[in-house]
Amino acid sequence: MPDKYYLKNCKDLLIGFEKIQLKMLQLDLKGASEGFFTQLEEMRQFFTEVKADFANHPFKSDRDKTLLTKQIERLLIFLKEMDLHITGFQSKVTPDENEILFIFERQHLFKNIYRKHLTDYSAIIEK
Amino acid sequence: MGNQSDTYQNITHLNRQHKKIFDLFVTHQKYLMHGEIDKASDTLLELKRFIEFHLEAEDNILLPLYKKHVSPVPAGGAVEFFIHEHNKINRYMDEFYRRSIDTSADSLDLVHLFDDYYKFKHLLDHHHTREDTFLFRLLDRILTEDKKKEVLAHFIFNNI
Numbered sequence: 001m002p003d004k005y006y007l008k009n010c011k012d013l014l015i016g017f018e019k020i021q022l023k024m025l026q027l028d029l030k031g032a033s034e035g036f037f038t039q040l041e042e043m044r045q046f047f048t049e050v051k052a053d054f055a056n057h058p059f060k061s062d063r064d065k066t067l068l069t070k071q072i073e074r075l076l077i078f079l080k081e082m083d084l085h086i087t088g089f090q091s092k093v094t095p096d097e098n099e100i101l102f103i104f105e106r107q108h109l110f111k112n113i114y115r116k117h118l119t120d121y122s123a124i125i126e127k
Numbered sequence: 128m129g130n131q132s133d134t135y136q137n138i139t140h141l142n143r144q145h146k147k148i149f150d151l152f153v154t155h156q157k158y159l160m161h162g163e164i165d166k167a168s169d170t171l172l173e174l175k176r177f178i179e180f181h182l183e184a185e186d187n188i189l190l191p192l193y194k195k196h197v198s199p200v201p202a203g204g205a206v207e208f209f210i211h212e213h214n215k216i217n218r219y220m221d222e223f224y225r226r227s228i229d230t231s232a233d234s235l236d237l238v239h240l241f242d243d244y245y246k247f248k249h250l251l252d253h254h255h256t257r258e259d260t261f262l263f264r265l266l267d268r269i270l271t272e273d274k275k276k277e278v279l280a281h282f283i284f285n286n287i
Contacts, residue, residue, distance in 0.1 A: 101153070
């Protein structure tokens, strides 16, 4: 990593993440919290490794390396924040729809950064 | 909420209609989350009608007055901005009404619909702030009490 499988891995992780978001929107809190904890940990490990790999990868420009690395760092920060959200709603007996909407909308921002990273990564490797 | 004819004295009181729009939209989202599709569709239709009424009154009553009396127009308060955002809001509502009916509960459609709902709420928030800051506040400063009363009578909507 980075290699030709990177984009596919990222896209698969995102689909997995959205499948758990669906559980959350359908108010399956138990299924969603269990799913999120596993998925967030998988993403955290993946991007931690990617960050280390990016540091040693001979990118064509330092600017590209810095851009992609900063995006990964932002994603890792978001993953930490989402862990806290899930811990919060995991203990709820009845769902608080407003809280779920808030969490979903924070996750929307996470997905925006995620997709932007994939777009930038594709553009950089195709240079 | 009932008839609001006695409660609107200033143009800025129309912010209550903005709040109602936002609240109805969230109610629609909550019905979808509970899988109550019929109620979600009814709420969205109610919201669509109310938004159409509200935007039409703004386009036909408030904006011509604003255009006539506010000069120079402040940066960020151009009439074209309001009209452009109204068109966007109407387009979103048409699209959402179609998609909320087609949404399959078991697919990621619901996630993608809610992603677009976030963008819509962001647009509403931005638009309502623009209207409150420029359209409503400046007209409140310019119009006489009698004129305000006359204008606000056009914003009485039977059910909301």
